Amino acid sequence: GQNIDQPTEMTATEGAIVQINCTYQTSGFNGLFWYQQHAGEAPTFLSYNVLDGLEEKGRFSSFLSRSKGYSYLLLKELQMKDSASYLCAAMDSNYQLIWGAGTKLIIKP
Amino acid sequence: ETGVTQTPRHLVMGMTNKKSLKCEQHLGHNAMYWYKQSAKKPLELMFVYNFKEQTENNSVPSRFSPECPNSSHLFLHLHTLQPEDSALYLCASSQEIGGGSYEQYFGPGTRLTVT
Numbered sequence: 001g002q003n004i005d006q007p008t009e010m011t012a013t014e015g016a017i018v019q020i021n022c023t024y025q026t027s028g029f030n031g032l033f034w035y036q037q038h039a040g041e042a043p044t045f046l047s048y049n050v051l052d053g054l055e056e057k058g059r060f061s062s063f064l065s066r067s068k069g070y071s072y073l074l075l076k077e078l079q080m081k082d083s084a085s086y087l088c089a090a091m092d093s094n095y096q097l098i099w100g101a102g103t104k105l106i107i108k109p
Numbered sequence: 110e111t112g113v114t115q116t117p118r119h120l121v122m123g124m125t126n127k128k129s130l131k132c133e134q135h136l137g138h139n140a141m142y143w144y145k146q147s148a149k150k151p152l153e154l155m156f157v158y159n160f161k162e163q164t165e166n167n168s169v170p171s172r173f174s175p176e177c178p179n180s181s182h183l184f185l186h187l188h189t190l191q192p193e194d195s196a197l198y199l200c201a202s203s204q205e206i207g208g209g210s211y212e213q214y215f216g217p218g219t220r221l222t223v224t
Contacts, residue, residue: 004151033212042111042199042215043152087152095206096165097213099151 002026004100006088011106012078020073020086020103028093032064032071035087037102043087046073075105083107112136113216115200121222124190130219132183132200140206141183142213143175146197158183159206190223197221 003025012018024032031050035043049055049064049071061074073086085102092098113134122128134141143155157165158177172194174186183200197220201213 008149030207042113042217044111044215045212048212089152096154096157097152099153101149101151 002092002098004088004090004098006100006103008101009104009106011108014078014080014107014109016078017074017076018078018105020105022071022088022100024069024090024098026090026092026098029066030091030093030095033089033091033097034062034073035089036084037087038084078107080107111214111216113200113202113214115216115219117219118217119220121224122187122190123224127188129187130185130198132216134181134202136202136214138202138204139180140203141177142201143183143185144199144201146199146218152199157206164206192223195221195223
């Protein structure tokens with residue numbers, strides 16, 4: 001079957017670094033997406049990886065290892081506004097997104 | 110503001126009611142999606158339309174009926190719902206169906222409560 005696993009909740013301190021992990025199993029693979037969703041709001045696109053390696057975009061970076069079925073989202077210099085849920089989604093061979101349940105990130109001062 | 114709007118934002122309906130959710134995208138996209146989001150569960154893909162044609166129906170009960178009159182508008186018609194259908198219903202659009210160049214843009218959702 002198809003499955004995405006990510007931690008339910010994480011806590012970090014303002015100004016610190018946090019890494020949110022995601023493992024996936026899909027029928028075929030066409031890339032790995034990360035979305036951010038603030039409470040009561042729409043998910044918004046953060047990153048896309050289809051090749052192995054690290055993609056950096058400002059304070060956020062995303063990593064992919066296709067051989068391990070593994071990705072992580074790295075958030076640096078955490079700000080209070082980064083408190084949100086982070087959704088991992090893998091695209092299968094039919095170009096459908098298979099979603100994780102999301103990781104709720106709590107930032108403490 | 111993502112360019113995808115949904116109405117109503119909140120809806121309370123009885124199990125015998127009929128209601129419709131509306132989604133409109135102002136991005137010139139060709140693919141539109143309905144998702145169901147329940148607390149602490151993954152997003153569930155319900156329906157996909159590509160160039161107004163339905164391409165996916167992920168075993169959704171017939172009490173949910175989609176309609177896509179054009180590439181900019183998507184409706185979800187609801188009738189005889191069950192309390193377990195209470196959830197956040199999200200609409201999304203993408204330029205086309207495909208990989209990373211076609212990330213999905215989401216609307217704010219309709220919070221549905223079935224009593």
